[in-house]
Amino acid sequence: MPAPETATAEAAEEEKPAVEMVDVQIDGAWHQVPKGTRMIEAVRMARGDGSTVPHYCYHPKLTSPGNCRMCLVQMGMPPRPAPGAQAAAPDADGHLPISWMPRPVIACANTVAPNMGIRTDGELVEEVRQGVMEFLLINHPLDCPICDQAGECSLQEFSVEYGKGSSRFREAKVKKPKNVDVGPRIRLDDERCIMCSRCIRFSREIADEDVLGFVDRGSRTVLATYPGKELAHNYSLNTVDLCPVGALTSNDFRFRQRVWFLKETESVCTGCGRGCNIQVEAREGEVLRLTPRENNDVNSSWMCDHGRMTYHELHVADRLTDHMIKEGGRHQVARRGEAVRYAAALLKVFKPGEVAIVASGRMTNEELYLTRKLAAVLEAKLVDIIPREAEADDYLFAADQNPNTQGARLLLCGRSKPGNKLAKIRKGIAAGEIKAVLSLGEELTDERVGLAAEDLAGLSFLLHLGTVMGVTAEAAQVLFAGSFPMEKRGSMINVTGRLQRLGGGGIAPGACADDWEVLRDLIAELGGGNGIYLLEELFSEMAREVSKLKGLSLGKIGSQGMHLIDSKECVPLLRKEAERRASGLIP
Amino acid sequence: MATVTVQRPKLSLAEKLFLPGVLKGLAITLGHALRMLRGQKKVTMQYPEERWDANLPEHYRGAPALVTDEHGRERCVSCQLCEFICPPRAITIVPEEIPGDDQWAKVEKQPKAFEIDMIRCIYCGMCEEVCPEQAIFLRKDYAITGTLP
Amino acid sequence: MDLGLIISSAVKIIGFVFLMLMPMIAYIIWVERRFLAIIQDRIGPNRVGIPWTNVGLFGLGQPIADGLKSFLKEDFTPGHVNKFYYVIAPALVMVPALLTCAVLPFGRDLVLPFLDEPIRLVIADLDIGPIWIFAIASLGVYGIVLAGWASNSKYPFLGGVRATSQMISYEISLGLSIIPVLLLFQHLNLNDIVRYQSEHGWLLLPMWGDGWSVQRWLYLIPAGVAFIIFVVSMFAETNRTPFDLPECETELVAGYHTEYGSMKFAMFFMGEYAAMIIGSGLAVTLFLGGWSLPFGLDALVLGVFSDTWFSWVPALLSTGIFFLKIVCFMLFFIWVRGTLPRFRYDQLMKLGWIIFFEAALANIFIAAGILMFA
Ligand code: SF4
Ligand code: SF4
Ligand code: SF4
Ligand code: SF4
Ligand code: FES
Numbered sequence A: 001m002p003a004p005e006t007a008t009a010e011a012a013e014e015e016k017p018a019v020e021m022v023d024v025q026i027d028g029a030w031h032q033v034p035k036g037t038r039m040i041e042a043v044r045m046a047r048g049d050g051s052t053v054p055h056y057c058y059h060p061k062l063t064s065p066g067n068c069r070m071c072l073v074q075m076g077m078p079p080r081p082a083p084g085a086q087a088a089a090p091d092a093d094g095h096l097p098i099s100w101m102p103r104p105v106i107a108c109a110n111t112v113a114p115n116m117g118i119r120t121d122g123e124l125v126e127e128v129r130q131g132v133m134e135f136l137l138i139n140h141p142l143d144c145p146i147c148d149q150a151g152e153c154s155l156q157e158f159s160v161e162y163g164k165g166s167s168r169f170r171e172a173k174v175k176k177p178k179n180v181d182v183g184p185r186i187r188l189d190d191e192r193c194i195m196c197s198r199c200i201r202f203s204r205e206i207a208d209e210d211v212l213g214f215v216d217r218g219s220r221t222v223l224a225t226y227p228g229k230e231l232a233h234n235y236s237l238n239t240v241d242l243c244p245v246g247a248l249t250s251n252d253f254r255f256r257q258r259v260w261f262l263k264e265t266e267s268v269c270t271g272c273g274r275g276c277n278i279q280v281e282a283r284e285g286e287v288l289r290l291t292p293r294e295n296n297d298v299n300s301s302w303m304c305d306h307g308r309m310t311y312h313e314l315h316v317a318d319r320l321t322d323h324m325i326k327e328g329g330r331h332q333v334a335r336r337g338e339a340v341r342y343a344a345a346l347l348k349v350f351k352p353g354e355v356a357i358v359a360s361g362r363m364t365n366e367e368l369y370l371t372r373k374l375a376a377v378l379e380a381k382l383v384d385i386i387p388r389e390a391e392a393d394d395y396l397f398a399a400d401q402n403p404n405t406q407g408a409r410l411l412l413c414g415r416s417k418p419g420n421k422l423a424k425i426r427k428g429i430a431a432g433e434i435k436a437v438l439s440l441g442e443e444l445t446d447e448r449v450g451l452a453a454e455d456l457a458g459l460s461f462l463l464h465l466g467t468v469m470g471v472t473a474e475a476a477q478v479l480f481a482g483s484f485p486m487e488k489r490g491s492m493i494n495v496t497g498r499l500q501r502l503g504g505g506g507i508a509p510g511a512c513a514d515d516w517e518v519l520r521d522l523i524a525e526l527g528g529g530n531g532i533y534l535l536e537e538l539f540s541e542m543a544r545e546v547s548k549l550k551g552l553s554l555g556k557i558g559s560q561g562m563h564l565i566d567s568k569e570c571v572p573l574l575r576k577e578a579e580r581r582a583s584g585l586i587p
Numbered sequence B: 001m002a003t004v005t006v007q008r009p010k011l012s013l014a015e016k017l018f019l020p021g022v023l024k025g026l027a028i029t030l031g032h033a034l035r036m037l038r039g040q041k042k043v044t045m046q047y048p049e050e051r052w053d054a055n056l057p058e059h060y061r062g063a064p065a066l067v068t069d070e071h072g073r074e075r076c077v078s079c080q081l082c083e084f085i086c087p088p089r090a091i092t093i094v095p096e097e098i099p100g101d102d103q104w105a106k107v108e109k110q111p112k113a114f115e116i117d118m119i120r121c122i123y124c125g126m127c128e129e130v131c132p133e134q135a136i137f138l139r140k141d142y143a144i145t146g147t148l149p
Numbered sequence C: 001m002d003l004g005l006i007i008s009s010a011v012k013i014i015g016f017v018f019l020m021l022m023p024m025i026a027y028i029i030w031v032e033r034r035f036l037a038i039i040q041d042r043i044g045p046n047r048v049g050i051p052w053t054n055v056g057l058f059g060l061g062q063p064i065a066d067g068l069k070s071f072l073k074e075d076f077t078p079g080h081v082n083k084f085y086y087v088i089a090p091a092l093v094m095v096p097a098l099l100t101c102a103v104l105p106f107g108r109d110l111v112l113p114f115l116d117e118p119i120r121l122v123i124a125d126l127d128i129g130p131i132w133i134f135a136i137a138s139l140g141v142y143g144i145v146l147a148g149w150a151s152n153s154k155y156p157f158l159g160g161v162r163a164t165s166q167m168i169s170y171e172i173s174l175g176l177s178i179i180p181v182l183l184l185f186q187h188l189n190l191n192d193i194v195r196y197q198s199e200h201g202w203l204l205l206p207m208w209g210d211g212w213s214v215q216r217w218l219y220l221i222p223a224g225v226a227f228i229i230f231v232v233s234m235f236a237e238t239n240r241t242p243f244d245l246p247e248c249e250t251e252l253v254a255g256y257h258t259e260y261g262s263m264k265f266a267m268f269f270m271g272e273y274a275a276m277i278i279g280s281g282l283a284v285t286l287f288l289g290g291w292s293l294p295f296g297l298d299a300l301v302l303g304v305f306s307d308t309w310f311s312w313v314p315a316l317l318s319t320g321i322f323f324l325k326i327v328c329f330m331l332f333f334i335w336v337r338g339t340l341p342r343f344r345y346d347q348l349m350k351l352g353w354i355i356f357f358e359a360a361l362a363n364i365f366i367a368a369g370i371l372m373f374a
Helices: A002-015 A039-047 A122-140 A152-162 A199-206 A237-242 A304-315 A338-345 A367-376 A405-413 A422-431 A453-458 A471-475 A513-529 A535-545 A572-582 B014-017 B019-037 B081-085 B124-129 C003-039 C062-070 C083-103 C128-135 C140-150 C154-177 C179-185 C190-199 C213-238 C262-288 C295-302 C311-337 C343-374
Strands: A021-026 A029-034 A072-075 A117-121 A187-188 A212-215 A222-225 A248-250 A263-268 A277-283 A286-291 A324-327 A330-335 A353-357 A382-385 A436-440 A462-464 A479-481 A490-493 A498-503 B064-065 B091-097 B109-116 B137-138
Touching: A021 A039, A021 A324, A039 A117, A072 A122, A072 A304, A122 A152, A187 A490, A187 B081, A199 A212, A199 A237, A199 A572, A212 C083, A237 A248, A237 A286, A237 A535, A248 A304, A286 A304, A324 A338, A338 A479, A338 A513, A353 A422, A367 A382, A367 A405, A367 A436, A367 A462, A367 A490, A382 A405, A382 A422, A382 A535, A382 C343, A405 A490, A436 B081, A453 B109, A462 C140, A490 B064, A490 C140, A490 C262, A572 C262, B014 B019, B014 C062, B019 C311, B081 B124, B091 C311, B124 B137, C003 C062, C003 C083, C003 C262, C003 C311, C062 C154, C062 C262, C083 C128, C083 C140, C083 C262, C128 C262, C140 C154, C140 C262, C154 C179, C154 C213, C179 C190, C179 C213, C179 C343, C190 C262, C213 C262, C213 C343, C262 C311
Parallel strands: A021 A117, A353 A382, A353 A436, A436 A462, A462 A479
Antiparallel strands: A021 A029, A072 A117, A187 A248, A212 A222, A263 A277, A263 A498, A277 A286, A324 A330, A324 A479, A490 A498, B064 B137, B091 B109
């Protein structure tokens, strides 16, 4: 399938005019950068380590108003010859001499020109940075001890580098509103705001909800919501990430933990089918927040508030923490091996066709692949997942609420549409043809399956692999405590057909197992060992057996994922971003 | 240059033989022992009976404790810097927001739980040094074992 | 076998080893702690006395408390050790130390009124005394090597390696150093050596009997050199400061016994002190007249107690004198420990192989020359 797709991509490539490159001298060395690049991005390219000149208001995905002045650099151009004089001769490499301008320019809004010179350090640049910092700090409160941004605050970082260490300001600081509710999830501290307007621009340009603005221009400028409006859209928490200081803080994360204690793990959001790239930030295995990770093929630099809150599922009240076997009508705690042997012994008695499996679109590819193998060992014909749909928005949030429906289609459901067999399973149970059900990560009393507690009680065997106590778990003979997606590694395929990796980050409590290990043990107990000990090995085996994944390994997927299936879905947010770029609003 | 070559001192024969040095050392130690036996020199303090409380220096580092300000408010704002700096990780803090109806709501943040594991604490004083609010001090208590009241 | 011999040997073993040596080990440790303390202007253990009273007895209860503590501590064996060798290593240190004391004469022949024959106050009256001691004492190194190896961790291993080379090196000068002594006495029975010194002056104090000869006074030169080499080598053999490199805590945590605890550690500890006591005993026996009194006082004592009913007194007195000499020697050990810093390992090896080995060899020729020509 991908063949024609690549062909069109190549064709598109050819049609584009070749990018014109210009020579720019950056900190003394000559570089080639595409014409029209902002100076700040040219510096980033030249440095090659991701760093660039200090800045507050500039963000590559937003327009550049140039209002913080932190990014000032020294610029130079070839001298213009006096009328009648001879133009300066180029040197051996063809570069003209540079005459430096006496005043600095901002690097974020100016684009490079041929033979331009940029200096990101030196006396003048250091001096203006110190000046800008001194102004920014004049009215800034000494809030760092209680400020959530401390530790990831640009203002702190640049004060260390360019701050004075003591204040020359003798007058009283301007008092501004603190602890203001600007929306259901966000708190604003106006004293900390440095007027970079990133939050305003994000709401206006990306979320299309113009709710924020500056009022009372002058030294008393404050950020405020427009009367009668609040910062409540589903992308509002991105402003908290964007805010270079601690002016906007998330109610959810507020005062929970210091950021320097957090360990970041690269993963993928499982809140919907989009699969936004995220960082799972946890202290000692306890997940405390999710933040977006840049991926320009999926979520640009953003994620939705719904996705950010998904980690709260880890805090459910009745989390399963032990594997259990039902004996005499009561659940007894068992070791994983015991429970696996018990389940396998009971499963062996069923004839082909008497077992049905209800799997989940929230399982990883590896788990789905093992589910298919398990179905083959048990000769179960009725295997399906529960589809979930919701209303998509025009940005990231996808209609498909299962993070891995594409994976289930590829690995488990075959040609049938996910969810098509659920009715058959229901009928089979009612008719008594299906005697045993394996419920993998799903609640069978869900209305999409439509089973009642009595139906479950009527089964001869019910196995549940899940995370939360519920009706199905209660009725199960064998109960395996599994992990949430934020606690496991693996791979998933998002709605646009991109194969991406989950990195874990959280640590499951108690005896909770990695779901794939339970499935592997069950298969081994029923059909003999398979010698798989690592997730990497499992993926490689899967790659050998599934033609779409041929030649892949977990490592090869990379932190940014890779396009695998053409699903005809596109990302509205990326489309809009491309439009903005085409119209020249953003670089 | 970082390497400095030091000339080894030239030793005289007596020094090379080592024995005179040994004898001199033996004489010194014997002198100490004799003085001690005559009861002229004693540095040991017989602890539970004799105490040094009156002589504890100003900077003595005993058990760390949180302090209150002049209004009786606990000064700690739960910035967790001491938790970070503490070399043996003796401090565990659970921060929380001060409720809006509290007298000190404008301080915004306070510790919900502030635990110092006194078995781990090494009395280094780093917490006192790092605290931006001057909320934690090392007291002069050095006898911190005992029974619960 | 002669029943009388068995009984008397048993009594001597119990009396000497268990009633004298063992308590001595315990109390030497206490003495060491107190003596080191006063050298360092401290007090040392002075509190443990009679339980549940305030009677301190200068801390004399300390060794008993320490012993009890060693017994009551958990006998922990780390999981990574080689169990068999790990367990026998402490015994291999303790046993040779105790075995060597078999040939040490600890008193004048005991004449009891109701026995015809005098009892020799030595457990085994061998004619190869010093050789027996060296033969057995050199087995002590196996305990340390095994401890270091069986502990299966790096510090004990390094400690064991150090101990091996150190003890093997110094055994040579130790053995060579006493040859001049044996040349003079022409005897290997330690009891006879002591009796000779009692009558003809101590080796280092030839001031009575026929000690007043030019030959004996000239002989003081090789005897003195031998004494110095012997004593220093003994420090090295018993791993005492300044040669305690196998267990030096600054580099090796606790050297070969890092992984040991409770009674097993106590065995190493006691073995080391037993070795020190035996070493001191040998030095006293060879150089300082063993159990004899100086200046021919022995004859005087014998004269005073020639009465049949008091004939046992000189023997007891001589035992007391022997132990007094040992205690003085031990105090010297402790004094040195309180004074000298630890040597570097290369200095230790250099001292052993380049200085002492050669000096001891030369010393033999000097002694022989004096015996031949003077
Ligand atoms: S915004 Fe930054 S500088 Fe200001 S109080 Fe917060 S951490 Fe400190
Ligand atoms: S609240 Fe933050 S992002 Fe918004 S203008 Fe102020 S500093 Fe910038
Ligand atoms: S004194 Fe040192 S060890 Fe003790 S709590 Fe403070 S920082 Fe930690
Ligand atoms: S450093 Fe001070 S203010 Fe911060 S948590 Fe510790 S005691 Fe509280
Ligand atoms: S980043 Fe350039 S002016 Fe703010």
